Amino acid sequence: MSYRQQPQNHAPVVKIVTPANNAEFSPGAQVSYQVSVADKEDGDTKYDEINLKEIVLELQYVKDKTKVSAMLNKPFNDAPGLAVMRSSNCFNCHDFSGKSIGPSLLEICRRYPPAKANSDSLVKRVKDGSAGIWGLREKMPSHPELAGKEIRSAIQWIFKNAADPNISYYDATPGIIRLPANKKGTFILTASYTDHGIKNTTEKHLTGYDREIIIVK
Numbered sequence: 328m329s330y331r332q333q334p335q336n337h338a339p340v341v342k343i344v345t346p347a348n349n350a351e352f353s354p355g356a357q358v359s360y361q362v363s364v365a366d367k368e369d370g371d372t373k374y375d376e377i378n379l380k381e382i383v384l385e386l387q388y389v390k391d392k393t394k395v396s397a398m399l400n401k402p403f404n405d406a407p408g409l410a411v412m413r414s415s416n417c418f419n420c421h422d423f424s425g426k427s428i429g430p431s432l433l434e435i436c437r438r439y440p441p442a443k444a445n446s447d448s449l450v451k452r453v454k455d456g457s458a459g460i461w462g463l464r465e466k467m468p469s470h471p472e473l474a475g476k477e478i479r480s481a482i483q484w485i486f487k488n489a490a491d492p493n494i495s496y497y498d499a500t501p502g503i504i505r506l507p508a509n510k511k512g513t514f515i516l517t518a519s520y521t522d523h524g525i526k527n528t529t530e531k532h533l534t535g536y537d538r539e540i541i542i543v544k
């Protein structure tokens with residue numbers, strides 16, 4: 328008798344191609360960036376097989392210099408709420424701070440203070456779909472495939488991170504990072520990607536990341 332082994336998912340390999348590690352810029356500079364992802368199952372950015380909107384770049388300002396090395400060495404954990412948003416279709420319509428089909432996550436934070444009543448109504452709108460609130464042409468489709476708990480963790484992530492003045496987010500579609508004009512010192516840039524596992528199996532989705540330092544002086 329032969330047993331068919333369950334195929335095994337492989338972790339993606341993520342690399343920040345530009346800027347170089349320890350690159351130096353002046354405050355307010357515009358930094359162009361490029362990230363590559365190679366994943367055995369999902370494909371390779373080289374062949375346009377990866378949705379660049381699912382690659383997330385996080386730029387974090389490190390206020391306390393003595394913490395740089397601890398922060399660099401801390402293993403990257405995909406926050407549950409961010410993981411939900413990447414593996415669903417949210418980033419096809421929502422940018423972190425720029426224009427897209429739906430409001431940016433920053434705009435959502437500015438409009439709704441992080442109160443329980445607000446997160447309850449946002450969870451419901453993401454679940455059931457929404458139109459007319461932001462005066463946009465498009466509407467948000469319903470998300471019946473997501474559990475209420477998953478949507479809640481996404482909303483919590485948006486509230487906690489999208490408005491943090493020391494952190495900004497980008498996706499890997501071609502663009503630029505505009506460094507803050509009023510901050511000097513060390514920034515940590517982390518690029519990460521969570522793969523899609525293997526269809527019709529229970530294989531866990533895996534995350535890969537790359538991290539480097541940017542110096543502003």
Ligand code: HEC
Binds near residue numbers: 415421435
């Ligand atoms: C097809 C595009 C599309 C997708 C996919 C999408 N959204 Fe939206 N989203 C929109 C649009 C358009 C609006 C504005 C709706 C309105 O004006 O009522 C919106 C509004 C929102 C709002 C604000 C709702 C409010 O009450 O003001 C949140 C929060 C949100 N989306 C989160 C998400 C999350 C989380 C996901 C993924 C699970 C997601 N969206 C997927 C297009 C999309």
